[in-house]
């Protein structure tokens with residue numbers, strides 16, 4: 001997906017193996033802690049959902065390193081076994097307004113990431129998702145799309161855009177079954193999707209069905225923290 005992943009034409013911006021930011025980094029002052037919650041997905045997997053943080057660098061690298069080559073290819077459209085240091089920083093350091101990511105974690109390990117990147121100055125944003133191989137088809141991708149859409153609406157975003165490979169029926173299914181009015185066009189094996197994320201009767205009905213199959217356990221508002229400088 002172009003804005004969050006390097007395209008085949010974009011050179012890898014930095015060396016892998018650079019020391020990663022510590023797990024002890026403070027939480028950014030504008031961290032939207034109200035979006036933290038525990039959810040049992042449609043596939044009965046209990047996950048902790050939360051916005052990404054700068055101290056996720058090591059967890060993100062570990063997650064990426066455990067993706068199968070096929071999943072990594074579907075996400076990045078190219079063989080991409082190792083995230084560069086620049087990608088790790090870009091993916092973990094977001095402003096929670098124009099660049100936003102949610103992670104799903106189990107026992108301090110990331111198992112999925114969904115993100116949006118606004119086209120600056122517009123109400124459009126590109127979305128991208130990746131779920132750990134052994135947890136795909138457990139409803140986590142759909143859950144991330146629902147949660148991202150809610151967060152995006154609160155930030156004035158009205159439209160999601162995505163590019164996905166034509167062979168990626170799972171990703172296409174998540175979008176096409178979302179209840180949003182998805183339009184798509186295909187060129188050279190890449191499907192470009194565009195859809196309004198504004199709530200409609202159809203989107204509310206589809207969401208209600210998905211929500212019957214999942215369970216929100218609790219919210220975890222974060223305690224107030226000192227507003228220290230952080231890494232990004």
Ligand SMILES: CC(C)(COP(=O)(O)OP(=O)(O)OC[C@H]1O[C@@H](n2cnc3c(N)ncnc32)[C@H](O)[C@@H]1OP(=O)(O)O)[C@@H](O)C(=O)NCCC(=O)NCCS
Pocket residue numbers: 001042043044070071072074075076128129130131132135136137138139140141142143163164165168169170171172173174177
């Ligand atoms: C594509 C991807 C993000 C989707 O996430 P996911 O968690 O597997 O998606 P979901 O489980 O929500 O939905 C996938 C399918 O499983 C089905 N499903 C969900 N829960 C289910 C359950 N409990 N039992 C059976 N099927 C289920 C959904 O109905 C959906 O089917 P559909 O495609 O017919 O709608 C994930 O598969 C992935 O990371 N793939 C590799 C990377 C990738 O392709 N990224 C996208 C880049 S464009």
